[in-house]
């Protein structure tokens with residue numbers, strides 16, 4: 726599962742409307758991807774917070790706006806540590 730896929734499934738994951746197989750994929754992904762873990766955590770906390778305040782859950786319209794914003798932020802995130810680490814040259818003493 727890629728980050729983009731995870732974000733796309735975020736809503737159903739939080740709502741527990743997801744296949745067990747997919748849930749396993751999400752959990753495996755967030756075990757390795759700090760970025761998605763933060764996004765998921767933030768989103769869950771936001772929804773739980775609203776829940777605690779008495780409303781049962783964020784209204785669907787509001788929620789899709791939230792997820793849309795998350796996706797945007799995610800896709801526009803600065804590129805970090807993807808390919809260009811561990812490329813220290815200069816001291817290859819064989």
Ligand SMILES: [Zn+2]
Pocket residue numbers: 727728729731754758760761
């Ligand atoms: Zn990810």
